[in-house]
């Protein structure tokens with residue numbers, strides 16, 4: 001049974017389509033990176049999975065339970081690090097974990113949880129004295145309570161220093177090794193790339209690409225980036241209409257053209273010169289996953 005499954009999941013807020021027809025499957029034990037820049041639709045998707053908001057269309061299930069019909073059954077089986085979680089300054093770290101243990105009716109040992117997130121010696125301190133990273137660790141610890149089958153982590157690395165981020169990756173891998181599916185939402189490629197089995201890139205409410213890191217690297221490796229220096233950037237040389245051209249970015253005196261068919265380079269240069277520009281230099285760069293991500297997320301830069 002899939003850990004998370006969505007079919008045509010859609011959410012509109014008035015004119016804004018925050019999530020458009022997402023079809024996603026996350027398998028048991030899989031670490032799925034949900035990658036997108038601010039406003040891409042990540043939190044809206046998570047809020048629908050948690051039944052905090054209702055979809056405009058489509059449906060979702062977690063561990064076979066429908067998110068709208070069986071939210072209670074889902075809550076008992078998942079751990080969540082929500083966006084904008086709240087901690088109580090007066091309470092200690094340990095009290096927070098104890099609270100989570102009670103809520104889950106679990107028999108987890110709070111000290112073991114605190115130890116897993118590197119707060120073993122800070123458990124008796126009030127949270128008011130916690131740094132941002134310590135708060136984040138505590139919130140992650142609370143999400144681990146009850147041995148969840150699915151972990152949903154919204155921007156789990158925010159506030160963590162490099163050590164904390166490494167510890168988080170270790171925890172995520174441990175959870176995955178024990179069969180827990182992890183839905184890891186982030187806007188930082190490096191954090192997703194280093195720990196996730198598969199990545200979904202979302203932008204502007206659309207799921208643009210899904211694959212393993214290797215698959216995504218392969219798909220982008222087939223592409224090259226042609227950088228043309230020009231005396232004047234032509235208004236619209238119509239490059240995007242050419243077969244094999246997947247993106248065009250206009251810069252100051254440059255045109256950066258993503259192109260999946262290397263034999264198109266001469267045609268592209270002809271088009272640019274036909275549009276009245278003189279090409280003064282030509283450079284070809286290999287593409288990386290980073291480029292793919294920025295291509296899908298750089299607002300309005302690629303036409």
Ligand SMILES: Nc1ncnc2c1ncn2[C@@H]1O[C@H](COP(=O)(O)OP(=O)(O)OP(=O)(O)O)[C@@H](O)[C@H]1O
Nearest residue numbers: 013016018036037038039040041042043044045187
């Ligand atoms: N309650 C709401 N009412 C109106 N628009 C909303 C609402 N919630 C989200 N949106 C819009 O939906 C889009 C997706 O927002 P969402 O918060 O899901 O993005 P995100 O990927 O989680 O970004 P961030 O990392 O900044 O939280 C944005 O355009 C946002 O402005």
